Amino acid sequence: MKKTTCEIICVGTEILLGDIVNTNAQYISEGLARLGIDVFYETVVGDNPERFGKALEIAKGRADVIITTGGLGPTYDDLTKETVAKSFGRKLVLNEKCLDDITCFFANNHRNMTANNKKQAMMPEGAIVLENPQGTAPGCIIEGDDGKIAVMMPGPPREMRPMFDNLVGPYLRRFSDSMLFSRVVKVIGLGESAMEEKVLDIMESMTNPTVAPYAKSGECTLRVTAKAHDEAEAHALMDPVIDEIRRRLGNYVYGVDVASIEQIVVEQLAEKGESVSLAEVGTGGQAAKRLYGTAGGDKVFRLGMSCRNFWEMSSLFEKQMGTVCSDDSLGRVAAYFAHGIAGLTGADMGLSIIKGYGTVYFAVVDDMNEKVETYNYPSSRDDEYVGYIASSRAFDMMRRFIKGY
Incomplete structure (x- = not known):
């Protein structure tokens, strides 16, 4: 079977202006990858028939299938069907079934249908109609005499996605004798260059x-x-390759096809039937937000405290643990806070993060053990970024602490 290639053209001036994010191209590319259809080019063009026409001709010269999104609405600047039909030498004709569907859509939603909506029922001669129960813009497929294929779908993702999944994907499946399957190995604590080496x-x-x-x-x-x-x-x-990657990278691999490092920590705690409380200084409580916001996090998360500096935090634990000594290192202070938050809240484990100038200090403790680590960061990094990285490092330390390494 000849290998089929595809190009995606997303039509909409609002994309070029940055008013909306082009999630359609990503979604379609992922779907085509699963079907084993190669995508070599993605194009974004505004609502201009001349420029869109040029982009379409370029795409026809280098791809077998051209998929477009957008430009199927009822207004004067929605010209996708008109431009594609002209390129394929087809006339637009009224499709009575589409017109009935559009009329019923408005009636069912108790809205008045305007005259320009009739334009959405105009289809290229001989086209395969793609029904759109989610809106008023049906899509269509033109199979050209030269073997080229054009697939037109509406721009709103809530309309495009079900149309692609239910109609376009099954149509395109015939053009591939294989599919792509992917698995993702997640790595933390190792930079990209070191990992690649x-x-x-x-x-x-x-x-x-x-x-x-x-x-x-x-x-x-x-x-x-x-x-x-x-x-x-x-x-x-894939499995033998993944096994070899895990062997080489060792404990830097925290999972395969997992959502996040915090998800791993939540699952570890749930498996042990244990809980954790967090004390954070200078991070805005990012770690607590991430942990609690993870699926199942509410079952293992006991309490989170966040303060601007470690003196404010230490005052919370003075009655319970005594005053922090002025000559204590921030690493020891981090351990003090981890023990303090665990004892104060009755959690099985305590996790603390202290963001200092250029260095973040972490501690994780339970009844028997404690672990303290540091992370150096460039002073040019903004607080939000440092807080996120610090949270990830803290979760990784906790993952290793629970595992015993």
Whole structure:
């Protein structure tokens, strides 16, 4: 089977102006990847028929399937169907079924239908109509005489997504004899360059599956992607590679296909039937927000306290634990706070974070043990970023503490 390629064209001046985020291209690209259809180009063009027409001709010259979103509305600047139909040599004709659907949509929603909505029922001759129960803009598919295919969908994501999932995806499935399956290895405490150095030979030698690194705030990922006929075949290809990656990266890997580092901590605590309380200085309570906001977090999170400086925090624990000595290091103060918050709230574990100038101090404790670590950060980083990274590092320390390493 000839390999099918696709180009996505998202139409809308509001995207170019930055008024909205182009989530449609991401969603469609993910869906096409699962179908095993390659996307080599994505284009955004404003509501201008001349520029859109040029973009369309370029796309037809380098892709087999062109998928568009947007420009199917009732107003004068919604010209996607008109432009695509002209490019494919098709006339627009009234589709009575579409007109009935649009009329019923307005009636069911107790709204008046204006004359310009009739425009949305105009379809290219011979087109496959894509029904849109979510709105008034049906999509359509044109199969060109030259073998090129144009798929037109509405711009609003709540209308586009079900149309792609229920109609467009199944239509395009015939053009691929395999699908893409991916798994994501989550890594923390190791920079992207250091991570790559440990697995570079795997990345360079693999063709199916492939291994690609990505960096995000405070952690890295390795996406392992296999092309296969079904999920079982894909796992047979990916699992040995993932096992080797885990062997090489060791405890820096905190999970595969997991949501977040805080999710791992929540699951660990839930498995032990234990709870945790947090004391944070200078972070705005970011760690507590993330932990409590995680699925199941409310079951293991006891209490979170956040103060601007460690003297304010220490005053909360003076009666319980005595005064912090002025010559204590911030590492010892962090341990003091972790013990203090655990004792004050009756939690099984205490976690503390102190953001100092250029250094963050962490401590995690339980009845028997305590662990203290530090993290140095560039002073140029903003407080929000440092707070997020500090939270991630604290969760990683807690993950390792619970595991015993």
